[in-house]
Amino acid sequence: MKPNPNTPSSSIITRNVADITGDNGNVYEAIAVISKRANQLSVKLKEELNDRLAEFASTVDNLEEVFENREQIEVSKQYERMPKPTSLAIEEFLQGKIYYSTPEPEEIPVPRELF
DSSP states (O other), X not given: OOOOTTSOOTTOOOOOHHHHTTTTTOHHHHHHHHHHHHXXXXXXXXXXXXXXXXXXXXXXOOGGGXXXXXXXXXXXXXXXXXXXXHHHHXXXXXXXXXXXXOOOOOOOOOOGGGO
16 A cells, blocks of 8 residues: 555654743744754764664675675664654753753943944
């Protein structure tokens, strides 16, 4: 049976903007925080995946000796099935697990001749 293209995937979740705005009510700041956390998670996951796949690396350049490594494929599939970093970051943000601070804006001195 073919999947219906009009049916949303189970990985698609509609989010309420009011939930994402955070404590200060600024949706843009909340999205910036979530995106930075998603990037951190993405880098971490990529490093873990590369470390695990490095175990299977072969120094042989002979095409006859290159073969399909089922363990390597299983590791790759495992990482493909994991939740995406953006989804993880949104959940962390909504649960209040992300600490961030906004520095106070500095006062810019205005020359007297502009008054």
